[in-house]
Amino acid sequence: MEASNSADDFIPAALAAFGVEADEIELAVMGAAHAMFWPPILELLALDTGNVAPEPAPDLSQAPPRR
């Protein structure tokens, strides 16, 4: 099945699943956000990160440990 970035199905279904209400303007905002974020999210999900060695609890104030 092909992935879809259509907000028309996804957003109302997700809102219903969470029990969250939204008016028409909010739906339009969410639709615009979805159109912007979903394609790169799908690209991110397609990224094979299985070989990424974990950095447990990274200390962001410092460079990562050498590998």
Add this chain to the structure above:
Amino acid sequence: MSEPLDLPLREQAAAIATGAVDAGELLEATLARIEARNPEINAVVETFPDRSREMLGAAPPGPLRGVPVVIKDEWPLPWRAQRFGAADMLAKTAPGESGPYRALREAGAVIVGVGNMHELGSSSTGNVSVYGPARNPWNVERCPGGSSSGPAAAVAARLVAGAVGADGVGSIRYPAAYCGLTGLKPTYGRSAMAGHHMAGVSTTIVSGPLCADAGDCRLLGSVLFGEELRAGDAGGLRIGVIENQVSEDAAPAVREACEAAIEDLRQATGGAVRAIELPELPAATLATVLIANSESLGSVTPQRLNELSPELSPLGRGLLKYRLMLPAVATVKAHQVRVMARQRLAAVFEEVDVIAWPTVPAVAPPLEAPLVELPSGTLTADAANVRGGALANLTGIPAISVPVGSAEGLPIGLQLQAAWGRDELLLDAAEELERANGRRWVEAKPPLASPEQTGA
């Protein structure tokens, strides 16, 4: 001597210390200037003259004794809870002593007002706020940048010489670029953060200074860091540049100004420019947005989302609700991208000292429609700006935006990023650049900051 209000932060501090300027008179003059100039730009959303006078009366002989500053509406004060630019920010807040407040108080600084900010810190533009938008002093119909919109506009209009902002996804650097200021995003964890409603939760947000130049950022930054950011030597600077969207998909004037500034910096430091590669950058940008948004979800419940204040903007309400739908697997992947990006940067910073690219790819867009024209087409300013601003927040490295030019009467900013803990090198490099261009851009003032314009 120049009008004390127009002196750099460090010169105000020195003049007060030597008795050349009376701190009480400076405070009253600052409050008067805010009253005169602020209505046009809505940079300062609240003043509290009696509290400010109390701070001055109790000010210890620190490095900023008697110097007026503005602090972003992201930090609580003992007499005021932060509002995060919003009618409803989900998190519980209360008045209190935040880390930046304590640092300022112990340095002797006087907080004269709270700076406006983009609602919920959620945009690079500053055009939406519960207080109404802050406006860019260079052109009040343009965005001041966000989310630290008010602190930047306040300094650009010379209401104060220094302000404290916060940077979770570029929120100090974007307004610094739009308003022609120097803005430092510190290494993660190095600057005061206590008391922030996301302290201990956020892995991207830091406090930092917004000032006219690097010397003032060094002083205010030292106060926020709790340690002196010593001047060093940027000689032989190895400057990394990247040939991809972040540097190439910029408005021609921005690209030319930044390329010229990089060459100026190379010559001034006797350094070298080297091409680098960051193939993880596009994924890192999305990863930053995912992580920053997911970290703010702790106080979200479906019921709470159904009870959002109607005074919250429709944009804010819609985006808060959309955050609920971000898939957990994407956030897991985002953390893996963070690991990859940190590893890549660690290797890159063995080859170069700083990475340079435009802070934002176009000058400040209109408040009414924050869109930018780029070689690739028309983009929202947020979509364009995040490409250059996110990496430092994702990985923890420090970054600085430095004014390097002007187009359409609006400032252009160059961003420099360095390895973890090398905040001082960024300040050194920024000062080299200032010297190289004769301080032309850090001393440029918008019409609003000219006394003949306002009489203040």
